[in-house]
Amino acid sequence: MLSPAEQLPARLPRGLLRDLPKVCLHDHLDGALRPATVVELAAAAGHRLPVDEPGALGRWMRTSAGSGSLERYLETFEHTVAVMQTPEALVRCAREYVEDLVADGVVHAEVRWAPEQHTAGGLSMAEAVEAVRLGLSEGVLAAEDAGHIVSVTQILCAMRQGDRSLEVARLVVDNRDRGVVAFDLAGPEDGFPPSRHRAALELLADELIPVTLHAGEAAGVASIRDALATGRALRLGHGVRIAEDIDIDLAGDVAVVDLGRTAQWVRDRGIALEVCPTSNLQTGAVAAFGDRPDQHPVDMLYRTGFTVTISPDNRLMSGTTVTDELALLVVHFGYGLEDLERLQRNAAEAAFLPLEDRSALDGLITEGFEGLYA
Template identity: 60%
Template sequence: MTEPITQPAALSRFDIRVLPKVSLHDHLDGGLRPATIVELAAAAGHTLPSTDPVALGEWFRESANSGSLVRYLETFDHTIAVMQTSEGLTRVAREFVEDLVEDGVVYAEIRWAPEQHLRAGLSLDEAVEAVQAGLEAGVAGAAENGQLIQVGQLITAMRHGDRGLEIAELAVRHRDRGAVGFDIAGAEDGFPPSRFTDAFTYLAEQMFPVTVHAGEAAGVESIVDALVHGRALRLGHGVRIAEDIEVDFEDEDAPGAEEDTAVGMVTLGEVAAWVRDRGIPLELCPSSNLQTGAVESFGPDLESHPFDLLYQTGFLVTVNTDNRLMSGVSLTDEFELLVQTFDYDLDDVLELTMNAANAAFLPLEERAVLAEYITEGFNRVRG
């Protein structure tokens, strides 16, 4: 039970940055520093669109703004290319944590697909160990500076590959050495979770938690597949669950209707009701959703994004960045956008943060400690 904040503080960007935050959906290969990409590419002999870090960062953002998930995913060719050695993976993971600490993140689950990082001869286990070394170095460095952060790996299998069970076994092997969960990612449409039924069955037998990318490039049927065959405890994105919600707005000219108000009657479909009523967390990534076209049926901008509809309707929504390099955002930026767009206050930011803390793949006792730490941090801002 969190202590209520009765006098919300003014929400400036600085205030949001120093608030303790939780990041559940953040791709390792989508959060590199442009300068690091340039250095690692030179060492690997990989050709980049630009060797100027500023121009390269702009190229990533412009390429990701195509409105196509397929085009968005193509930008990863360059980041993955420089993450093929133990040294490269360790450096990227360490800097990833450093950037999260700078953004005020105190708990993070970092997802990545080891099968994409074997070109230079690493084994799957060596790749996972290299990333873990970097994460631990980042955590230790933060502690030396008096800053606390806890991180875990979400070991991911690629949807278009055929290594689901192998990657699931890899994740379970490392469950006591940094791995906290399993995911499938990549091209969603045409590659349903049912392709990996054996992997998901194995994970269930091992009592190992699963989040599944669903409801981004494909609709409600993909979410159903993630819940039924993937046995997902969380939905990666899941934003298109809103397609199973009907909102009928009151006729403004009807007797009794208030001027300048829009009152909607909300009806949940069977799938939406299941997800909401059972508190299945949604890992929403607002900026990324706009870039990939995941929410184009709702409108062209953040104002039309169904984030607030889902929040106000009682879904367990969380705020995430997806890929900080491609989207050009931090978690602070995402919260700031939501605050400005939907007029959220500090209580809303706390509730969204607590949603993420409670959805973390941590033991109950550790989630309680995290929740208490977050509440204390918010109360310090309140003064």
């Protein structure tokens, strides 16, 4: 079977999609490692991998992640997290992450990760955050020296099933002027609601720190509502199961859209959905709608006025990039340049950046799409 990139129409070749300026809001650092890097770091750390050849490891990751279960998907992180326990490893992974963004045409990214998972080698969470900051800075400076514009900020995650969210929230506050822009809850969604982390979320609200929470991936509309009400989330990580709160009836050639209260709140207030199509299909997040790319509700959400953004989630496990995710939309939903530009503007507007920086980002998008509509 041909990949979406191989099915692209001549008017939108993959090279053009790659070169378009893109904004990435939902990208996990521990899910973005290069297979060769995992192999090298595992050998240095004495960590045993299921396979130790980069190509085979990449295939194993994609197969395991494509099981249809979020829990099985998350198991693949055992190996990436295990090799990210030293300052040197974190610096390298962060620097290479920026290099891969540049190769993908991304001009701004907000990379998220959970510091509490990177202390097994003796690092404090603060030291881990500093190592990632250093690696990102090295990558950005190298990109600038090579003539590329890219900015990268950090979103710190606390694990839903853990008990360190207040520590992580304080770490976000402490690093708000050092490239950390927001807080997230990651890990098993079902059974671990934001209300378990009320103290952390209240601290963040008091400090006026933005929050984006994983919601509407492994659990449904009630989880999204809790993220909004308890978590005060300004964006939703994935959020695709908001589609379960929407009814569409066809009356002849006219579609009548009926939004539930939660869906209406999300749409009308422009709360951005951080949609990751390939990952959603792998984890079964959109199983209620089907298991094929053309059955993903992303297009329905986009057409009915939701603030949809597109990200890869985990580049290694999903074998994807932002370019690949856009190619999927072009092939399966017929998206054109206007749609792709709208998606990038949505992401730029939703980025956790000052207004002046978001305006500059919007200018980069305008410049990148200019002259392509002829």
